[in-house]
Amino acid sequence: MLLPRNDDVTLIPSLADEHQERPNFMTLDIALANVQRSVPECVAAGLVDMKTGMLLGVKTVDNHPQEVLDLVAAATGDMFQGSNVSVIEKTFKQLRGVKDDGHHYFQEIIVLSDNLLHVFQRGKRNEDMVLVTVCRVSANLGMVLTKTRGALAAVESAV
């Protein structure tokens, strides 16, 4: 069977498209892997696009069922954009005399449970992107926050 040489890839449209897209996917993958490596006791890191409710990328230490990952992606949207959140953001802005310019008030959400610590961080460049980092609850919270805040820009620029 005659296979195209590497140089010929650009001549085949479908493979050429894949070649164009692959660097971005790879970069996000690497960025998330870096988050997982640098954040203490990290078990998962993912990037959620709240506009579509989709998980753009995820790195986990174990294989997680797709339903669990989908649930986290859906919950991320509700955490930041649920109707109760919008109302409280608006009320609080009014009470504090902050001008309502449509800018979202909640930037970072932490969820602590019996076993896990979830950190949800809204993107600085694109507010619809949220970096979700999950660690064991025994991790040092201060270190987790410092490391995830430091990694946010790199993950965002990978998209």
Place this chain on the structure above:
Amino acid sequence: MVVSCIPPPNVRNEIVDALDAQAAVGLLEEIEQLPGGATGALLVGPPHEPAGSVFIENGRVCWAVAQGMQRRLTDLLRHQTEPPLEPLVVEEVYRACLQSGSLLGEELVRRGIVSADGLRRALRQHTSEAMMLLSRSRNEQVPPAWVAHRRQRYDARFTFEPGELLVTIAMQRAGNRAVGAHAQLDAVLNGSGAGAVFARTAGLAITLPIATRDDGTIGVRLAVELGRWAMSALDLANAISPGQKLVAASTPSGASFMTWERDNLVFVALCPDRMAFARSLAKSFAHTIEK
């Protein structure tokens, strides 16, 4: 004879059952939105036959009354001492008040028969019960009529913020669960920021705060919205990962909201800056896991 820490006589069940939480919040919000110096009365119910009135001086609630509460204040005042005051004692002071034009409660304090704290507690209880009864008569179609007046006759010490009355109303529903909620919240806030405690109560359309620690931030509307946000955030967190929960949301300025649940009570803390957030986060996390 002066005793200041006596619990009020039991609230009649029909008053607690009469509570329409949504309407009570609406009424308190209307009062909260009055201009700062507003002085007058809100007449609740049909204009030709009002179900009761709420008297306001300088935007604060002095007194409210609803049909069927004729002897309730006397009853509450009598129970501010241990043993309770004899009815004749109160009647004698009442007669003197009729002649002098002074207010019964304030005259009881002036004579040293009831403490200032006791009078405040009795008035707050009475006003809250009236609000609960009036909530049934509040009609969206016929909003309460505002009758302004200039005369001010109530001592400001014995007047109330709408938020304070909201908590008193919620406490009637929560019963014993409210005991100790304030102290637990204070332990986490440690003197900075504001907060509220909510009880998950079956049968109420909205969640009302049973305790608040206010730095001037939390009014009726924010308190109710905080309750809604806290319940939904905790439910959402529970969907992601079961077990004891704490959810914290922070803003770019460092001001943060935090909620956690313990013993069926939902706590919310508002931290003004990053330092207060870090301190409260550590304390509230310890509070969720210590048993």
